[in-house]
Amino acid sequence: MAEQDTHKDDAADAPAGMRKGVTHYGDAGFSLFLRKAFIKGAGYTDAALDRPVIGIADTGSGYNPCHGNMPQLIEAVQRGVMLAGGLPVKFPTISIGESFAQPTSMYLRNLMSMDTEEMLRAQPMDAVVLIGGCDKTVPAQLMGAASAGLPAIQLITGSMLTGSHRGETVGACTDCRRYWGKFRAEEIDETEIADVNNQLVASVGTCSVMGTASTMACVAEALGMTVPGGASPPAVTADRMRVAEHTGSVAVQMAKSRLTIDKVLTAKAFENAMRVLLAIGGSTNGIVHLTAIAGRMGFEVDLKSLDRMGRETPVLVDLKPSGQHYMEHFHAAGGMTALLRELKPLLHLDALTVTGRTLGEEIDAARPSFKQDVIRTRAHPIYPQGGIAVLQGNLAPGGAIIKQSAADAKLMEHEGRAVVFEGLEDLANRIDSDDLDVTADDVLVLKNIGPKGAPGMPEAGYIPIPRKLARQGVKDIVRISDGRMSGTAFGTIVLHVTPESAVGGPLAYVRNGDRIRLSVEKRELALLVSVDELVRRKSAQPVVAPTAQRGYRKLFLETVTQADQGVDFDFLRAAKMVAKVPSVP
Ligand code: FES
Numbered sequence: 175m176a177e178q179d180t181h182k183d184d185a186a187d188a189p190a191g192m193r194k195g196v197t198h199y200g201d202a203g204f205s206l207f208l209r210k211a212f213i214k215g216a217g218y219t220d221a222a223l224d225r226p227v228i229g230i231a232d233t234g235s236g237y238n239p240c241h242g243n244m245p246q247l248i249e250a251v252q253r254g255v256m257l258a259g260g261l262p263v264k265f266p267t268i269s270i271g272e273s274f275a276q277p278t279s280m281y282l283r284n285l286m287s288m289d290t291e292e293m294l295r296a297q298p299m300d301a302v303v304l305i306g307g308c309d310k311t312v313p314a315q316l317m318g319a320a321s322a323g324l325p326a327i328q329l330i331t332g333s334m335l336t337g338s339h340r341g342e343t344v345g346a347c348t349d350c351r352r353y354w355g356k357f358r359a360e361e362i363d364e365t366e367i368a369d370v371n372n373q374l375v376a377s378v379g380t381c382s383v384m385g386t387a388s389t390m391a392c393v394a395e396a397l398g399m400t401v402p403g404g405a406s407p408p409a410v411t412a413d414r415m416r417v418a419e420h421t422g423s424v425a426v427q428m429a430k431s432r433l434t435i436d437k438v439l440t441a442k443a444f445e446n447a448m449r450v451l452l453a454i455g456g457s458t459n460g461i462v463h464l465t466a467i468a469g470r471m472g473f474e475v476d477l478k479s480l481d482r483m484g485r486e487t488p489v490l491v492d493l494k495p496s497g498q499h500y501m502e503h504f505h506a507a508g509g510m511t512a513l514l515r516e517l518k519p520l521l522h523l524d525a526l527t528v529t530g531r532t533l534g535e536e537i538d539a540a541r542p543s544f545k546q547d548v549i550r551t552r553a554h555p556i557y558p559q560g561g562i563a564v565l566q567g568n569l570a571p572g573g574a575i576i577k578q579s580a581a582d583a584k585l586m587e588h589e590g591r592a593v594v595f596e597g598l599e600d601l602a603n604r605i606d607s608d609d610l611d612v613t614a615d616d617v618l619v620l621k622n623i624g625p626k627g628a629p630g631m632p633e634a635g636y637i638p639i640p641r642k643l644a645r646q647g648v649k650d651i652v653r654i655s656d657g658r659m660s661g662t663a664f665g666t667i668v669l670h671v672t673p674e675s676a677v678g679g680p681l682a683y684v685r686n687g688d689r690i691r692l693s694v695e696k697r698e699l700a701l702l703v704s705v706d707e708l709v710r711r712k713s714a715q716p717v718v719a720p721t722a723q724r725g726y727r728k729l730f731l732e733t734v735t736q737a738d739q740g741v742d743f744d745f746l747r748a749a750k751m752v753a754k755v756p757s758v759p
């Protein structure tokens with residue numbers, strides 16, 4: 175088991191379990207002797223040790239209710255591992271719960287990926303079950319496992335149940351935003367907002383809409399990294415527990431056949447995942463995470479090709495925030511298998527999955543689809559094009575994105591006057607002021623919330639509607655930033671402007687009153703200011719990138735990449751990029 179670095183060339187080897195010794199404590203025999211003594215101290219017999227060892231990454235935490243079913247999941251995985259003849263060994267890693275992580279969960283994603291990678295390298299195991307669910311955890315685990323290289327399978331914790339408020343189905347967190355918007359606009363009172371608060375998160379599990387967690391669950395299945403049907407069962411269901419047991423069994427098969435992660439995470443797998451991301455109307459964060467995971471395997475995401483792929487990929491899944499329903503409905507409608515079957519002509523069916531069979535074989539083997547109204551056919555999509563469009567122009571030379579499926583159609587072609595906020599504090603101080611000079615035709619610009627700016631690229635790109643406009647009934651306005659937004663949010667919101675303002679991207683030099691043009695049709699984001707004027711502004715007030723004296727923040731600020739490289743640390747990406755994905759002409 176010490177030879178994890180050679181896994182990729184060592185496909186014929188049988189699982190080594192605890193048997194192979196490292197030589198850190200003198201000779202190999204003594205190392206093994208010592209290791210056995212310690213594991214026996216935990217009560218194991220020799221018989222238990224003569225099996226493939228399946229590590230189980232336990233990311234339970236009191237700060238992470240999205241992983242609140244972790245004990246039951248681990249029990250089910252262990253059962254699956256033992257039924258298939260393996261030895262399960264759980265171990266903890268960092269857990270990141272979206273709502274409780276400061277300054278933002280994204281700041282910690284790479285740290286979790288490093289923890290995951292190094293624990294997979296450090297500890298003896300023949301395969302690993304990664305258990306994650308909340309937004310950053312699945313990306314972090316896939317990034318770490320991609321770099322570690324051993325056989326790995328993803329288990330998703332599963333979505334929360336929906337709640338009910340005065341007869342209406344509600345769930346985190348599209349409805350959180352909608353009801354908070356109503357409260358801000360003084361349409362509902364304190365009693366009602368308190369009642370809604372009790373219903374938004376009806377059980378443990380991940381957010382119930384097609385936010386980042388659900389998106390990454392679907393993406394993980396499309397990558398071939400989960401068992402078939404692994405994306406959609408809600409957290410507290412028997413279906414979810416059976417997926418967990420099955421995952422444990424498959425992990426043992428993967429260990430025996432040495433099905434290492436590089437055989438699953440191929441260029442074709444990433445293209446399938448992008449296709450699915452577009453077809454589910456998935457979270458914009460999914461692009462950043464997929465870029466980061468792909469970067470670990472030496473694949474560079476080509477945003478222009480991704481945009482072309484989007485133009486020929488309709489949104490088929492009718493979930494909030496782009497549509498109507500929730501994850502439990504997606505699951506009841508057949509989940510990913512039903513979607514993948516509908517997308518079949520657009521997928522690489524020969525991509526290998528963790529089961530050792532191809533995606534096409536798994537789709538064919540799955541239960542037949544049936545009539546339902548959550549997963550549409552390509553002939554009757556929710557939205558004719560992919561949910562996400564990639565914008566370019568002098569305001570975003572490295573690209574920017576917009577979730578067009580969740581935006582107001584009237585604002586997709588728009589020119590307006592910039593109303594600029596220099597950062598989060600400036601925004602907090604002025605957005606609700608009655609003196610704010612703003613109309614519904616303006617373009618709100620928020621600077622300094624990119625990867626280095628905030629730092630950690632917080633989800634503050636969902637700039638609230640200024641209170642005075644909200645009171646007038648304004649529901650949407652064009653908003654632009656170098657930050658991200660929650661996958662559960664909606665609106666005409668341009669995100670991930672690259673390069674970010676904190677490193678001197680053009681966004682840094684936008685001033686109040688400048689004209690900005692957005693054309694989703696032309697995929698354009700233009701600052702209507704002359705080159706000479708921008709040069710003048712730059713030399714008058716050059717941007718100094720933020721720094722830190724010590725610790726993780728120093729590492730973060732010195733090595734974090736821009737959105738177009740997945741906001742990964744530069745030294746964690748593959749040493750060499752071998753291909754671009756997707757390869758859409
Ligand atoms: Fe964890 Fe939404 S807060 S998935």
Ligand code: MG
Binds near residue numbers: 272309381385387661
């Ligand atoms: Mg989220």
